[in-house]
Amino acid sequence: METVAQAFLGQRMACARCHKHPFDKWSTDDYWNFAAFMGKVGTRGGTVEGEEFLVYEPGGNVINQSVTGKRGRVALPTLLGEKQPLAIANIQAKPGMEPDVLDAFAKWCTAPDNTFFARATVNRLWSHYLGRGIVHPVDDMRVTTPVAVPGLLEALSKELIESNFDIRHITKLILNSRTYQTAAEPNATNTLDDKFFSRFYPRPMLGQVFLDVLNEATGSQERFGDYPVETKAKQLSLPVGSYFMDTFGRSHREFLAELEPKLEPTLVQTLHILNSAYVNNKLRDGNGVVAELIKDTKLSDAQRVDALYLRTFCRLPEASEKAAVMKVVDAASNKSEVLQDLLWALVAAREFTFIS
Amino acid sequence: MDRESLNSIACAEYNQVSRRQLMTSGVKVGVLSALGIGLTDYFQMAQAMPKGIDSGKATSVVLLWLGGGPSHIDTWDPKPDAPSEIRGDFKPLNTKADGIQISEHFPMIGQQMDKLSLIRSMTTGEAAHERGTHYMMTGFQPIPGFGVPSFGSVASHYLKGKGALPPYIAVPSPVMYGGAGFLGAALDPFSPDADPNNPGFRVRDMDLPDGMTAERMDRRKSLRATVDGLFSKLDKASDRSKTVNSFYERAYGLLASAEARAAFDNIQERPEVRDAYGRTQVGQSLLLARRLVEGGVRFVTVQSGGWDTHAGAFNYLKGGPMPALDRALATFTNDLAQRGLLEKTLIVVMGEFGRTPQINRDGGRDHHARCFSVALGGGGISGGKVVGASDARGFEPAERPVKPEDLSATIYKALGIDYTESLTSPEGVRVTLSRGGRHLHELIG
Numbered sequence: 001m002e003t004v005a006q007a008f009l010g011q012r013m014a015c016a017r018c019h020k021h022p023f024d025k026w027s028t029d030d031y032w033n034f035a036a037f038m039g040k041v042g043t044r045g046g047t048v049e050g051e052e053f054l055v056y057e058p059g060g061n062v063i064n065q066s067v068t069g070k071r072g073r074v075a076l077p078t079l080l081g082e083k084q085p086l087a088i089a090n091i092q093a094k095p096g097m098e099p100d101v102l103d104a105f106a107k108w109c110t111a112p113d114n115t116f117f118a119r120a121t122v123n124r125l126w127s128h129y130l131g132r133g134i135v136h137p138v139d140d141m142r143v144t145t146p147v148a149v150p151g152l153l154e155a156l157s158k159e160l161i162e163s164n165f166d167i168r169h170i171t172k173l174i175l176n177s178r179t180y181q182t183a184a185e186p187n188a189t190n191t192l193d194d195k196f197f198s199r200f201y202p203r204p205m206l207g208q209v210f211l212d213v214l215n216e217a218t219g220s221q222e223r224f225g226d227y228p229v230e231t232k233a234k235q236l237s238l239p240v241g242s243y244f245m246d247t248f249g250r251s252h253r254e255f256l257a258e259l260e261p262k263l264e265p266t267l268v269q270t271l272h273i274l275n276s277a278y279v280n281n282k283l284r285d286g287n288g289v290v291a292e293l294i295k296d297t298k299l300s301d302a303q304r305v306d307a308l309y310l311r312t313f314c315r316l317p318e319a320s321e322k323a324a325v326m327k328v329v330d331a332a333s334n335k336s337e338v339l340q341d342l343l344w345a346l347v348a349a350r351e352f353t354f355i356s
Numbered sequence: 357m358d359r360e361s362l363n364s365i366a367c368a369e370y371n372q373v374s375r376r377q378l379m380t381s382g383v384k385v386g387v388l389s390a391l392g393i394g395l396t397d398y399f400q401m402a403q404a405m406p407k408g409i410d411s412g413k414a415t416s417v418v419l420l421w422l423g424g425g426p427s428h429i430d431t432w433d434p435k436p437d438a439p440s441e442i443r444g445d446f447k448p449l450n451t452k453a454d455g456i457q458i459s460e461h462f463p464m465i466g467q468q469m470d471k472l473s474l475i476r477s478m479t480t481g482e483a484a485h486e487r488g489t490h491y492m493m494t495g496f497q498p499i500p501g502f503g504v505p506s507f508g509s510v511a512s513h514y515l516k517g518k519g520a521l522p523p524y525i526a527v528p529s530p531v532m533y534g535g536a537g538f539l540g541a542a543l544d545p546f547s548p549d550a551d552p553n554n555p556g557f558r559v560r561d562m563d564l565p566d567g568m569t570a571e572r573m574d575r576r577k578s579l580r581a582t583v584d585g586l587f588s589k590l591d592k593a594s595d596r597s598k599t600v601n602s603f604y605e606r607a608y609g610l611l612a613s614a615e616a617r618a619a620f621d622n623i624q625e626r627p628e629v630r631d632a633y634g635r636t637q638v639g640q641s642l643l644l645a646r647r648l649v650e651g652g653v654r655f656v657t658v659q660s661g662g663w664d665t666h667a668g669a670f671n672y673l674k675g676g677p678m679p680a681l682d683r684a685l686a687t688f689t690n691d692l693a694q695r696g697l698l699e700k701t702l703i704v705v706m707g708e709f710g711r712t713p714q715i716n717r718d719g720g721r722d723h724h725a726r727c728f729s730v731a732l733g734g735g736g737i738s739g740g741k742v743v744g745a746s747d748a749r750g751f752e753p754a755e756r757p758v759k760p761e762d763l764s765a766t767i768y769k770a771l772g773i774d775y776t777e778s779l780t781s782p783e784g785v786r787v788t789l790s791r792g793g794r795h796l797h798e799l800i801g
Contacts, residue, residue: 015484144500186593194782202594243560264541265596267522267610268549268560270603274573275611277565284567309583317583324582328575341572345579350597351587 001035008109009080010120010141017066024142026080028066033078033085036062037105040098058098077101079108080116112161116141122156122170129174131203131355132195148195184356202356204263207248208233210353217312217347219289220282244279247272273348283340283347290339301329304339312346367485367664414702414735414770416649417511419657420642420685421531424664425488425728427711427721429750430673431459432729433476435713442713442749444721445670453740461678464686470740471689471698472733473799477744477753480709480760483723485664486532488708493533495764495790502785503537507767508655510789512536512543514773518652520613522546522606525648526657527641534657538781541599545657552622553640559620562611577608619651620644632687639684646691649701663707667718689733702735702770704763713750727753730763735770737799761793769795 005011015021016031042057064075076085091099109117120141127133134153135141147153156170163169174180184200193199205213211233215222223229225240233245242250247269249262273279283290289311293304305325309317317325325342332338346352427444429435434448434457448457451466456474458466465472482488482497490498493506505513508524517523526534526545536543548559564573591597610616622630622643633639638660645656662677685705692698710728711721727746733739744756768775768789775790795801 140500142500184594185589191593192782199593202590202597204596263596264544265600265603266541266544267546267603267606270600270607271561271610274604274607275561275563275565275568280565280568313583318586321582321585325579328579337572338575341576342579342583344576345583348576348580349584349587350590350600351584353600354587354590354594354597356587356590 001038004038005034005080006139008120009116010123010135010139011080011116012140012142024144028069029064029075030078030080032062032064032066032069032075034080036075036077037101038062039075039077040101077105079105110165115157118157118160118165119153121165121167122160123153125167125170126156126174129171129180130197131201132197136195149197200356202350202354204248204265204353205355206234206261206263207245207250208236210248211242211244213352214279214282214347217289217352218282218285218343219287219292220285221287244272280344283343284336290336290343293339294336301335302326305329305342308339308343308346312343312352313349367666413699413772415515415700416653417507417655417702417704417735417767417771418642418645418649418688419507419531419655420638420703420705421493421534421657421659422663422681422705422707423489423531423659423661425485425707425709425711425723426663427665427669427673428476428724428727428729428746429711429713429721430669431462431678432474432731433746433750434459435748435750438713438749441715444715446674456740456742459678461674462682462686464682465689468686468689468733471693472703472731473737473739473741473743475730475732475743475758475763475796476727476746477755477757478706478710478728478730478760478763479753479757480725483709483725485708485723488723488725489531490533491760492706492708492763493531494537495760495793496787502781503535504533504787505537505539505543505779506531506534507764508534508545508657509536509539509543510768510779511655511771511773513539513779515654515771517654520606520609520616521619521648521651521653522610523654525653525655526659527644527648528552528637529659531657531659538785539779540595542602545655548620551637551640552620552644553635553637557622557640559617562617562620573611577604580604616651619647619653622647629691632683633691634680634683634687636680636684638680639687642684642688646688646695646697649692649697650695665711665720666716666722667720669711669715669720692734698734699736700734702737702767703731703733704767705731710750724751727751730758732766732799736801737766737770741798743796743798758796759793761791762796763793765790765793765795766800769800 002013005013011024013021013026013031013034016024016026016028020027039061040057042055042060044053044055045051046053062075064070064073077088078085086101086104088099088101091101091104093099108114120139123133123135123141124138127138134148135145136148156173159173160166160170179197182198182200184202186199190198194201204210211222214220221229224231224233224236224242227236227240233242247266249264251261282288285291289308293299293307299307302322305322306316309315329335329338329342429442430444430446434446435443436448437443447460449460449463449466450457451469453469456469458469480488480491482491487498490496490504494504495507496504512523515523522545524543524545526547528551529547529549530545534545548557550557550559564570587597618624622640625643630640630643633643638658641658641660645658648656660677660681665672689698689703692701709723709725712724713721716722727750744758745754746752747754765775773789775793775795776788778786778788780786
């Protein structure tokens with residue numbers, strides 16, 4: 001229940017498990033009565049080790065275990081914010097089955113007057129594109145969390161509901177907005193802002209995205225587990241072991257406390273880019289971009305440098321950059337190595353690793 | 357499906373010793389940096405001589421974090437005269453310090469009690485793992501949406517690192533809320549994120565990859581400076597952008613220093629020494645901590661989990677965690693003393709809370725934050741003392757309640773940091789280092 005509440009409703013319920021939530025309005029009974037929706041969800045092991053199935057448990061229920069409140073009693077499924085338990089008798093049950101309270105829960109989430117789901121959803125979408133939620137953190141939308149831009153959340157939330165929960169509609173709104181398209185370069189008036197979106201906040205990419213971009217830029221193919229060869233890191237629905245992705249903040253989605261990916265730089269990340277065989281092998285990949293450029297004997301070194309810039313920064317080098325780089329390239333006896341080094345510099349540069 | 361006991365999903369993360377973290381190499385990046393926002397002039401400030409520091413005795417801290425919340429009654433504060441449902445299975449043992457008894461399962465630590473002291477009246481009232489951890493790792497109760505810097509990050513801010521090693525290191529991985537909060541990612545701990553007890557333990561990416569030479573590394577470094585020049589326009593307003601470059605500098609420094617890198621190699625110790633610490637995670641981590649302290653690291657956290665004993669506590673504790681801790685901590689303390697490092701190295705041993713005096717129906721104890729114990733030593737702390745006392749049942753402080761603010765003041769005092777100083781967050785929130793706490797005069801100057 002805590003996961004559902006945090007992921008879909010932007011509510012961190014955990015504190016209310018034992019006692020009244022210190023920062024929000026939820027009582028322990030609220031917690032347990034909401035948890036009661038999961039009463040009939042059971043698990044059963046499968047034939048493969050670690051395999052788990054969710055099963056329907058007809059007799060299942062949840063016992064209120066709060067320290068205060070209705071301890072010891074069977075918790076009655078109650079929608080968040082409602083005073084009365086769900087009228088289960090009114091739910092149309094399938095033949096031979098008990099009334100499906102989870103279905104009622106899902107319908108409640110997407111009801112037009114539901115304040116939680118739509119807001120949490122647009123907040124997450126906003127955060128994904130702008131780097132920070134309108135409410136921050138994205139999954140902690142308490143009564144006491146400040147809202148950075150009053151009215152924005154409600155407006156977007158309304159758009160989502162009225163479009164019948166069309167994510168693409170919201171995405172279009174956000175991406176076409178002036179706010180999203182504002183430059184990252186700070187000026188005298190907006191340098192200190194970090195929460196009102198008066199400029200674009202440069203930020204690192206998600207680990208999976210960074211790996212994909214790195215592979216594309218270097219022309220390196222990477223196979224993830226047993227997935228088909230063309231599968232990109234961001235398409236992986238099940239986790240595949242990857243030190244790179246872990247180091248660059250990929251969330252393991254195991255613990256509620258660590259649901260969000262971590263986008264803070266670390267020394268470990270730097271060491272990995274700087275000095276790992278893994279990254280170095282992408283640069284010197286026999287089928288990679290440097291190898292291809294070397295093989296094409298019609299190209300001049302200057303053209304190769306341009307090609308690498310385009311491949312990574314999506315622009316040509318400025319005159320001063322070009323001059324400085326060509327000096328190094330011309331002085332090198334091993335062109336393959338110097339171009340690998342240049343490619344390293346380009347993918348290690350913040351212009352590459354930051355979204356701006 | 358009835359879920360009977362309180363030992364359920366909420367605590368599941370704390371029951372296992374961080375096996376998952378180690379197996380999947382999940383990097384726990386500097387943790388709570390809730391804001392990660394602009395400290396535009398911070399880096400300039402950090403270069404200037406920090407005020408608020410005098411020549412304190414300790415130059416390093418090793419904080420041994422017993423994750424999960426160790427039972428105070430079963431470790432540092434036995435209650436032999438309490439009824440059986442409170443005193444539990446363990447008996448007390450006399451120690452080298454007159455008048456101090458600790459658990460029978462800490463016999464080696466007992467022999468070091470002349471160097472260690474106890475607080476038995478620690479009190480926080482925060483009996484939830486995350487809140488309790490935050491309070492004990494920073495000296496502050498959690499403030500929603502605000503990243504309070506941990507002791508390690510504050511210490512790194514005031515005490516410049518010596519040599520090429522990062523000033524703040526977390527072994528085997530960072531403790532929750534052990535990060536830099538509003539001080540910025542540059543003061544988060546560096547972590548090998550691997551168990552030094554593993555035979556293949558290496559801090560990754562410290563050796564030149566195949567085909568690379570030092571000359572090429574230099575060339576790469578200078579090319580990067582060239583191509584990244586344009587991006588520096590954005591530095592003014594991006595803390596993270598500046599931090600990345602500062603990490604490049606640090607990384608180059610670390611890679612250039614063979615001596616610094618060697619500090620991570622427990623394998624350079626004689627096998628007898630490694631055996632003396634114990635071939636356990638906590639044992640090899642404390643050995644590594646000693647090496648890092650010798651290498652000039654200012655603050656090391658050593659994390660040892662599995663203390664959240666809601667069920668079947670006694671067999672579990674005496675069969676594993678306690679003997680491992682006993683050997684590791686005793687050897688560590690003694691080793692520091694033998695090498696003349698004890699005066700300069702403050703040792704702190706604690707968890708997020710203690711455990712209920714009343715044993716539950718699963719043969720364990722649940723969370724208890726009203727009264728628990730902390731062990732301290734070295735760094736100018738007087739050994740062989742007990743500060744405060746719990747009541748006859750170990751339930752409440754009977755005298756001298758000590759809050760994390762006071763512990764905070766004690767740690768900073770030992771390091772020679774003026775704990776009445778404040779730090780200001782980027783939005784202008786001023787936090788006084790120890791938030792009104794006072795250092796424990798019974799233990800330090």
